[in-house]
Amino acid sequence: MPVNSKPYLYAIAFLLVTFGLYNYVVYTTESYIAVEKLSPQAVKGQQLFQSNRCWSCHQLYGLGGYLGPDLTNVFSDEKKGPLYIKAFLNSGVKSMPQFNFNEEEKEAIVAYLKQVDETGIYPNYDAKIEATGWVKLKYRNE
Ligand code: HEC
Numbered sequence: 783m784p785v786n787s788k789p790y791l792y793a794i795a796f797l798l799v800t801f802g803l804y805n806y807v808v809y810t811t812e813s814y815i816a817v818e819k820l821s822p823q824a825v826k827g828q829q830l831f832q833s834n835r836c837w838s839c840h841q842l843y844g845l846g847g848y849l850g851p852d853l854t855n856v857f858s859d860e861k862k863g864p865l866y867i868k869a870f871l872n873s874g875v876k877s878m879p880q881f882n883f884n885e886e887e888k889e890a891i892v893a894y895l896k897q898v899d900e901t902g903i904y905p906n907y908d909a910k911i912e913a914t915g916w917v918k919l920k921y922r923n924e
Pocket residue numbers: 830831834835836837838839840849850851852853856862866867870871875877878879881891
């Protein structure tokens with residue numbers, strides 16, 4: 783034991799207080815954009831998405847299985863959209879099983895994919911390298 787350990791205690795206390803203040807500032811200032819909450823219908827859709835293992839073949843934001851395509855923006859894609867999504871759920875394709883969802887369940891999955899779609903674009907190629915060296919992405923809600 784050092785004869786006088788107090789300076790260390792002060793240093794640790796100082797670091798803890800600074801860390802606390804830092805977190806307070808980061809999470810309460812306006813620049814912190816809280817994640818938008820899913821509607822109850824979209825939550826149901828998310829549960830169906832998980833319990834039916836859509837993840838094993840599909841990705842959202844590039845994460846997931848790779849047998850099927852990424853579904854991040856399938857809702858707003860001009861050539862796709864809600865009816866298109868439902869058509870896939872109704873009939874399936876060669877490597878995608880047919881799901882026997884009722885209308886309410888299909889609506890819930892569409893609502894989930896709609897809210898996912900609103901969060902951004904994937905893959906996002908609309909990026910610029912600024913003079914500072916940081917990469918600036920253009921987001922959907924800007
Ligand atoms: C066993 C793998 C598998 C599972 C599980 C699966 N899919 Fe698919 N899905 C695919 C494949 C492969 C395609 C691409 C078919 C094609 O384009 O020929 C596809 C296509 C789609 C499409 C059309 C996408 C586009 O951009 O054209 C949607 C929407 C979709 N799936 C939704 C779902 C949902 C929702 C679930 C869960 C309820 C699900 N899939 C589960 C394999 C799967």
